[in-house]
């Protein structure tokens with residue numbers, strides 16, 4: 068058997084067998100496999116074995132860049148152990164691989180136009196050296212990269228930039244001969260990106276095994292991909308832009324702004340609108356086609372002068388709005404001065420169908436893909452095989468408490484409740500030796516609780532801020548880690564923020580407190596999603612509301628125990644975790660204790676183990 072490691076762990080063996088079986092049957096499979104099972108090797112190795120046998124390509128899709136490294140290392144080990152030369156390419160977004168200056172801060176649509184215009188105008192030296200008349204430079208580089216074995220995208224970027232070759236094109240050239248390609252979901256699920264990629268790689272979806280890692284994120288990411296928005300803020304910026312560049316579209320932009328303003332009259336929070344409510348008034352002004360064409364032209368002209376265009380961004384919204392597809396909710400929303408018209412996608416299967424209908428086989432896995440039947444429904448693969456594994460870590464290493472004393476339920480939010488939550492968080496965190504992460508449903512709740520927490524917490528507290536970039540995130544984690552190791556520390560963040568998933572701090576975290584239940588805002592978008600899933604599957608509340616919130620909570624809690632040697636406490640601080648509707652979502656093997664006297668549990672647990 069082709070396997071990257073010396074030994075196959077017992078449960079990992081079952082995982083390998085389940086994957087091999089699904090591949091043999093050419094079926095899709097959904098796998099719930101908690102951290103510690105060795106998922107990457109357990110899934111990748113059997114997929115690669117079949118790919119080598121049948122001349123297929125394995126796409127390993129992940130929403131996290133850090134996961135690329137694990138895949139590359141697995142292939143490296145496999146090559147070494149079996150004396151193979153399996154080529155593995157790592158693809159990250161073109162914008163992040165671009166060798167031109169200052170492209171990383173550009174909006175994606177602007178960057179796409181920027182790159183296109185440089186390439187078409189033969190103005191990018193890096194492209195010329197990769198695909199143009201000087202392509203020998205690119206070919207030589209790729210030959211040498213081949214010999215060096217699997218390389219991370221960053222390494223390819225450095226090497227290619229030094230040789231004045233476009234790093235993105237160099238990565239694609241490597242991927243042409245690769246048996247394993249690690250990439251973001253979008254490379255496969257975005258139809259245009261996929262078509263362009265497969266055209267360049269000369270590959271066919273039918274000849275690909277698709278592995279989706281962290282599959283619990285797939286539905287949300289795909290809905291996001293198809294959702295488009297138009298706000299009064301963007302309209303204002305677009306009008307300023309038109310004036311600055313003196314393009315003759317101001318009247319059209321003002322008309323769109325007027326229609327948007329009229330739609331928002333009387334809207335306190337949000338309201339459903341129909342396609343015609345936006346289209347018909349615009350059609351009276353000018354043909355919709357003509358409007359799109361003139362704005363598109365203006366956007367292109369502006370992008371040729373500067374890297375981004377707000378006018379160009381409006382075109383995408385206008386194009387999507389006129390499509391009459393089912394599975395969307397059209398909503399106008401007001402938040403203070405900000406008015407946003409959203410064409411919100413409710414149906415991830417709009418993007419998965421073609422992929423899953425065509426690919427050789429798909430493996431969708433996650434440590435929180437529970438229940439797998441829900442993902443089979445909403446991803447549109449009702450006949451997929453399904454399997455679930457228990458956590459391989461000893462339950463004795465983990466103290467799991469539900470403390471039913473407080474809640475972040477909207478109707479119960481008040482100063483007294485925030486004080487209670489803050490004091491409990493501080494008291495619990497004071498009792499945990501080492502690092503503690505505390506997750507709140509939103510920044511708003513976190514900030515309301517903060518002063519009560521800080522008054523009582525005896526060690527150093529760190530705070531996540533919204534929209535942190537990669538470097539800021541790492542700096543905060545480094546400071547927190549140092550302090551946690553020296554004298555204990557707490558990091559206060561939000562459930563769906565930068566640290567809720569994908570963070571491994573071996574030996575640092577001794578506790579996680581999930582303060583409150585991170586349910587989505589009870590707004591129109593959420594209720595439309597509930598109604599939609601109710602209509603399709605009869606399970607709107609579970610699929611659109613309860614399970615996504617519990618998945619976030621369990622992901623947050625999972626930061627604490629990352630290996631069989633880790634020991635720690637995970638605390639769910641909200642009365643609702645004890646309710647059957649939510650409690651039934653916890654993994655069945657968890658030994659959960661519901662108690663108000665958490666002191667009686669924490670003391671002996673840490674006293675015994677530390």
Ligand code: SF4
Nearest residue numbers: 165166182191194233
């Ligand atoms: S061709 Fe490559 S280097 Fe040139 S602009 Fe596009 S991504 Fe950047």
